[in-house]
Amino acid sequence: MSLTREQLLDGYRRMRAQREFDERMRREFEAGTVPGFIHLYCGQEAIAAAACMHLRDTDYIGSTHRGHGHCIAKGCDIGEMLLEIYCKQGGLCNGKGGSMHIADMNKGMLGANAIVGAAPPIAVGAALAAWSQGTDGVALAFIGDGASNQGTVFEALNLASVLKLPMIFMYENNGYAEFTGAKYHVGGGDIAARAGAFGMPAPKVDGTDFFAVHDAMAAAVARARSGQGPSAIEAVASRWYGHFQGDPQAYRSREELDEVRRSGDPLKKFRERVLAESWLEDSDMDAIDQELRELIDEKVAVAKAAPNPDTEALYTDVYLEY
Amino acid sequence: MSLTREQLLDGYRRMRAQREFDERMRREFEAGTVPGFIHLYCGQEAIAAAACMHLRDTDYIGSTHRGHGHCIAKGCDIGEMLLEIYCKQGGLCNGKGGSMHIADMNKGMLGANAIVGAAPPIAVGAALAAWSQGTDGVALAFIGDGASNQGTVFEALNLASVLKLPMIFMYENNGYAEFTGAKYHVGGGDIAARAGAFGMPAPKVDGTDFFAVHDAMAAAVARARSGQGPSAIEAVASRWYGHFQGDPQAYRSREELDEVRRSGDPLKKFRERVLAESWLEDSDMDAIDQELRELIDEKVAVAKAAPNPDTEALYTDVYLEY
Amino acid sequence: MAKKTVREAINETLAQEMRRDPRVIVLGEDVAGGKGGTSDTEEAAGGVFGLTAGLYKEFGGRRVIDTPITESAIIGAAGGAALAGMRPVAELMFIDFIGVCLDQIMNQIAKFRYMFGGKATTPVTIRTMIGAGMGAGPQHSGALYPMLTMVPGLKVVVPSNAYDAKGLLATAIRDDDPVIFCEHKALYTEACEVPDEDYTIPFGQANITREGEHVTLVAFSRMVLFANQVADRLAREGISVEVIDPRTTSPLDEDAIFDSVDKTGRLVVVDESNPMCSMASEVASLVACEAFECLRAPIAKVTAPHTPVPAHPELEKEYVPSVAKIESAVRRVLLDSDVKAAATG
Amino acid sequence: MAKKTVREAINETLAQEMRRDPRVIVLGEDVAGGKGGTSDTEEAAGGVFGLTAGLYKEFGGRRVIDTPITESAIIGAAGGAALAGMRPVAELMFIDFIGVCLDQIMNQIAKFRYMFGGKATTPVTIRTMIGAGMGAGPQHSGALYPMLTMVPGLKVVVPSNAYDAKGLLATAIRDDDPVIFCEHKALYTEACEVPDEDYTIPFGQANITREGEHVTLVAFSRMVLFANQVADRLAREGISVEVIDPRTTSPLDEDAIFDSVDKTGRLVVVDESNPMCSMASEVASLVACEAFECLRAPIAKVTAPHTPVPAHPELEKEYVPSVAKIESAVRRVLLDSDVKAAATG
């Protein structure tokens, strides 16, 4: 274990922020305060946290419709994210994007994306920019198990492989694409093997194990930064809730959901491990929990109270100049 | 070797017809008699011949821009093909499709296709029709090395794998996509492995060896007809001529082209083998050569002399009823 | 006769057509919705919005086919299956997803018949959701039917109510040409009287939802509801508005529009699409070219602005042509023609 | 000043812009054309039609990037690279291939700025070939610019000559919004005088290629050549035709069109696209809505028919709006207005 205390706390904070955020969003959605619809990331927090810890603000990620966790882990401001989810003035997209389009170029966040499989080619473009300019920047795309079937994702893999781009493909196998199980929709059953066919390393890891993701990612980033080309990682972690909030999940058995709750909590696993190894103490993490709870309480209140964009905003920002 | 004399003659005839056809098209194009532009199949004839020998008129193939050989091997009428290439009334598409769109539903030929990678999903649909109706029909898609990079092709592979469709993906690796070498554009370098990643058998064979393709195809068809699902085959055979007729091929070295001519002739290889094994005699094949030469002479003359479609034809056949 | 929602009408029609013709199959993402899950049902959802509920149970997995997320393969396979004799009904969940499968729609399915010289038949129906109003954001809210209307070889249907949805969907499925069937998501819960037995409504035949004398209001899909409201409201003032619902954009019932403008001399077209190269532009230009002499006033188009659909619900409301905007366009056209009549009269 | 073809003008501009700004990169299929081959050059082709010849040699493989056949990844990567600070020029070989990459164009690149609240800039130029006339058949001959013109967030350029091609391409590459640059393949060999030094031509500013009094003829891309011929021919009869080349369809120089129609009272629009939801419809409808009072005759649209492009060269010729068809539309409009003038006068 080569992580410093600071790194451990950082990792924990990134995970806890995601959890606190999406659990709160879930309650707010149920209370009817959130516009549109939202897709919760609970259960998958270790993937985004461990992946993004290796990235700088000048590195890029491409995200998905289930992007809250990715944004938080990449360093997007939680207050501005909330303003965006509430579609308010001052939100990261000034209220025009909403939950499925949060983006922040200053943090290297190329956008959540409501088109399944659209982000990987875009992230490959960011990797191409680094490669073309000869920097050591890298880019990463998050890809769901369902998205792993979309043609665009294969094209992104191939282009990154052909040009040896500093690119990481992070498959998040959470078991479902909407209401259809990965057991059914992934032809051949092996997502990682798809990336492997393009000649890149493609380890499969437990996505609820922060340390496993962290290690796999360390290797992938090192490879990318040193000009050796792309990698993929398949991280397996069950989705806790429905596809979108409100989905009754009739396609999942009671037993499966119980099992997910029992064994699929990356935060619990992290805490058990760091306590067992005496790397951190309960109080370290409790303090973070408390701090984040207060932060999100505050920011949710601010977001709810914030002004709507003017009607005029409908017409602006289509072009820089037209 | 389990092929009968009739089968051997059939295989030879299918190959020779393709060769004779495209060599003649080449000369005609150079002489300026052919409209549009054409892509010659010379060097790859064993693939189409050996593959289509296993198929019935009620089985389907999806083809490419380089489709003359596929059409001939699947049994399209040579005269009607020529009428089509000359864009004449009575051509397989009544002159509206031309070289890149020859189709014949009665022969299970779903169309040459000028969009790279478009045919595999369509052929998968034909396989799906057989599967849905419970027949033992199969479908096959021809896919270039260049096309193997197109997202649509991966989607076709996956859908066929998920539904266990009676489908065969025939990769034709002829070394180039237009002017760019497969060595460069195939990420990871292994086309067959891409299909393998979807859990289907994906042997790689010498595409200039009729017998090798024939054997691989026998296994794939048997698997498909018996409901065991899709297969892929990567058949490697160099393209003799330019991407389109007239391409100066500055990207290929003299040595490469010499080598192709020396070792890349499937007809020559076939003849040597059947003579060495005493399965056929020179005279068997010479007779076929002669017959096909005369046939194509005659049909080219007919096609050149045939009437153009009426101008009215521009407006018909957009819909069955509108 | 029972009242049914658009959703119910569509669901019922799918079942009836599948019973009627064994060649009809349904394929798409989650059309059963439950395959590969852990509960004991393989049809847990019946489509994201329940449009295909019950079909898997009745017709089984070889006719109601859950697919991976793979729009190009869904549409391509529908095309290939059609060439091989089936009558597939493919679901493209949101029309916004044409971006990942347009080739199969535009260059393949739509062109087979023509480019194969009239020798191929492609009876594919593509069901897809259109429209804003649900807070679904910039990539799930488009009214992109003009983009497909312009494609030769396609027929495009934009039903505005449950009765039409049922009859037009039956026509679509029985039609031997490829049809894009556009379901406005904000209409799913709209109900009207719908017969239980199956029936068809011919394409290219407009429905005159309000008869009137003073101005012709052509509206598509959900906009027909708004247009009707405007007509009803103005009727109270003695302004008589004729509302035309073309029901299909391709073929387009040009004659119904010409006949109406011949009578009224005034035209307003309402289209939820973006303005450029829209159906509003198409209809307006047709009248300006073919029925110019009838016109007593400038034509008015009421469309969405040249912007994406914003996520914010209030901005989204402002984006969609509203009853108020339509009404004011109608009043403007009437005013303009008064002015013109005064000037020339 | 030297005469240059459209092809030469484009090639020269690409080189000049790459010299001017190191962030400009070129990517696409075969843009070098020779990678992975066996000859000793990696730039054997410089694009299928030689448009990018010489660039690889001068700027190397990290700025002139041969890609696999992978349009979604080409366009997507251009978009991502732009977000990351580059100014990519992506080549989409034929516009007909938008079917396999439209999502990246329409839902991603075009919308980034808007849906990210004005905080992202996407300076992508997509160069692509349009048009019939080369016997390339139904899947390689479309004039699909209306399909992109309708997409908010995109600018669409349709140059009709080498001088404009150079200035407009420079503007496109320096523009911070995404631009679709449509090169008509039948224009590549057309030549005119083109300065050696670089210059820009602003978007949204029409070029009046013929001044006239009697009728306004708006034409796009290659159709401008035909329109000019019609104007020249009719001039001999004393019929004075004003020809407007909008040069960009989005933004569209509406004022130039209104000003001209204000003068002439008559409008003919020529567009090689299919008729429905075309630029012809767009321009005609604009005038019918905004400049109705000026009109002294019905508007006429001259477009391709509602059919795919047939392979047969003679049918293809019949498909493309011809000088004869344009001329007869102009005569019809003049006649119609005489009739109308006679009737009302």
Ligand SMILES: Cc1ncc(C[n+]2csc(CCOP(=O)(O)OP(=O)(O)O)c2C)c(N)n1
């Ligand atoms: C191109 C496209 N097809 C379909 C959809 C509808 N859709 C949204 S999310 C989703 C499932 C995605 O599954 P997965 O990639 O596993 O991500 P997860 O939801 O599990 O995070 C689908 C089908 C879409 N948004 N875009």
Ligand SMILES: Cc1ncc(C[n+]2csc(CCOP(=O)(O)OP(=O)(O)O)c2C)c(N)n1
């Ligand atoms: C979607 C699409 N992209 C690009 C092209 C242009 N194009 C036509 S053939 C070709 C090369 C195809 O290479 P391959 O698949 O290896 O087939 P081959 O020509 O070698 O038979 C390309 C790039 C096209 N027709 N369609």
Ligand SMILES: [Mg+2]
């Ligand atoms: Mg998933």
Ligand SMILES: [Mg+2]
């Ligand atoms: Mg090839």
